[in-house]
Amino acid sequence: MTGAPRIDAILETVLYVADLDRGLAFFRDVMGLPVLSDQERLKAFDVNGRGVLLLFESGATTETVRFPGGTIPPHDGQGPVHMAFAVAAGALEPWRRHLEAQGVAIEGEATWPRGGRSLYFRDPDGHCLELATPGLWDGY
Template sequence: MKEFLQIKESCLYIRDLEKAKSFYHDKLGLEIIMYEEGKHIFFRAGTSVLLCFNPKDSKFKKSPPPHYAEGNQHFAFEVDTQDYENVKRQIANLGIEITDMMVWKSGQESFYFNDPENNVLEVVPVGVWD
C-alpha cells in the first residue's frame, strides 16, 4: 500500500534481555521506552522502535498474537552520511567487532556487527536505497 510511510517497529527475539539492555542501551545509547523483565524490552532509535522479545514468552502469548524466531536476525540503523565514518569509529572503539563491509550499487558503504545474541546489525548512510 502506498499509504505506508515506514516500518515503525522492528523486532528481535532475545533470550537474555539484560544483555540486550547492556548492549543496546548502555553501549549504543538507545533510549529504553519499556522494560518488563523476562518478557520484553523496547528501545527508541530515531522515529523507529526496536522491540526485543524473549521468545520463550512471546511464542505462547494470546495477545498480541504469538510470535518468535530463531537464528541470526538482521536489521540496519540509518545514520546521516556525514556521521557514517564517526559512527563506524565509535562502534570499533566500544570493542565491537566490525564483521563485514559492503559497497552498494549507489557507491555507498555499509558495515555489519553483531549483538550479544549474534544478531546481524548494520549501519547504512542515508540514501543507500534511494
C-alpha cells in the same frame, strides 16, 4: 481489484534474544538508543523518533497474551537475523571508532552503487546489525 491502502512506515522491529538484560545493556549503552520500556516481558527502544526496536526473550512469546485492551497473537524468531540502522554519511567513521572502542568487531563493510556505505557487526546474540548511510536504496 483496488490497491492496498498506503503504509506509512515500519513502526516496530523485533529481535529475539537469549538474555533481555544483556540486550538492554547493548542497545542502550553501545548503540545509544533511549529506553522506552524496561518490562520483564520486553525491552523497547526509541530509534530517533522514527521507529521502535523491541527485544523479546527467545521462546517466551509463544502463547497468546490477553489483557484488558485486547490480545497479542504468539510470535517468536530464531537465528541470527539482520537489521539496518540509518545513519548520516558523516557518522560512519565515528561509529566505526565507537564500536571498536566498545570491543565490537566490524565483520564487513560495503560501498553501494548509489554511493551509500554500510558497516556490519553483531549484537551479543549474533544478530547481523548494519549501519547504512544514504545512497543505499532509492529514497534513502
